[in-house]
Amino acid sequence: MAKFSEQLQSFCDLALRLAELHDVDAVLFVFERPTDWKQLQKAVSKSNVVIAGDTEEVVAGAADEGFDTIVLNMPADAPTYERLTQALLEGVAEEFFPEGASVVAAYSGFEAGPIDSVSLIKLDEHLGRLTVRDLRQLKTKVPVETIKLVVDLAVEIGREGREGKPVGSLFVVGDHRKCMEFARPMGFDPVKGYTRQERRLTDAKVREGVKEIAQMDGAFVVAADGTVVASAQHLAAPNTPDLTLSKGLGARHWAAAQVTKATGAIAVAVSESNGTVRVFQDGEVKLRIEPFRRAMKWKSFDTDGPT
Structure with a gap:
């Protein structure tokens, strides 16, 4: 001592x-x-x-x-x-x-x-602020703007829930063809049958629709251009022995870790218990965001803080 x-x-x-x-x-x-x-x-x-x-x-x-x-x-x-x-x-x-x-x-x-x-x-x-630098550390082929769009949506779901109830959710972004090899519908897929233009997250109406669908079980699979490929999906990527997660993280977070280990995708998981948003890559949590009541702020540049 x-x-x-x-x-x-x-x-x-x-x-x-x-x-x-x-x-x-x-x-x-x-x-x-x-x-x-x-x-x-x-x-x-x-x-x-x-x-x-x-x-x-x-x-x-x-x-x-x-x-x-x-x-x-x-x-x-x-x-x-x-x-x-x-x-x-x-x-x-x-x-x-x-x-x-x-x-x-x-x-x-x-x-x-x-x-x-x-x-x-x-x-x-x-803690309620992210920078583009934070996302670029992920070193992914998925455009930063698409990741920002999904993270913002996830934080809104974590902060607001739906109709006063907490909502957990999972978004898998990028490498969607590979991700779909590990996905199967859990039942009715609400986005099936719509054109690609009608499934783009850049459209505010689509984002509101996703918030409604988020109340259902299953994950969203999102292409790198921000198009929702599928929803209400059960993900069953193979497990690997080197995957480890913090205590208290459940099936949704394990699915995020497994699918990002098996593919080049980024996963964004919303915890149902407290709304915390975790960003996964290569089987690991890379970013964690707390859902404060005030909207998250994005800054194009920020200093590194004390070093």
Whole structure:
């Protein structure tokens, strides 16, 4: 266990002063190595503090001192901005932070190991925004505009549900001919019989129709140009032993992982339980978006944040 340093004490004081000044909901500490949790508890008093760490070993013992804990399970060389964002996403998922919360985060922004940075973060602004850069990291032949269209639609479904009820859904985008080899109708397919022009997601009426169909079981298969090829499909791509998913993710997410492992498609899954949207490629979750009540903002360019 690392010694509770004077530098850490100083950043605790700074984080708490900033939290009080802006009346935030919580303070988040992102640690790369264990610390003296008893000393930290004394330093932060009765403040609402959440501890995040790279591994179980890093946060071991923190819960015993009354802290809520988050394990990131990310590569050691993951950029600071991505690690911080993952910690915030996990905090929302675990309900450590309320929707739209303000959080003061203390983390290692410049030098590995010691905490040396503090930020004031508004979650609905930080997590409710994607950039074109985020989608281009997928390195796919599917046009970015098509992926944006599907992600926006999925986020709307996750945020709004349908008629007040939560709705889960799955979109598989690109490599549609290969995807259809693993698909079979679950019954009536509402898009069957329409012309390609009448099935394009660029049409607002089509998107509204998709929201209605999303209440049915099964996945949407979408071509790279944004045309809905089929709906209400059961996907049965072969499983591979190297596929792993987080606990709590069900059949819809496994189908997304399997079909993207077997094809060149991108899958966008909406969780029925909380509306969270996950973007899959090559069997892995590449992006995760929380469905805040306010519409998601797209930005053509954004800085990388702290590195």
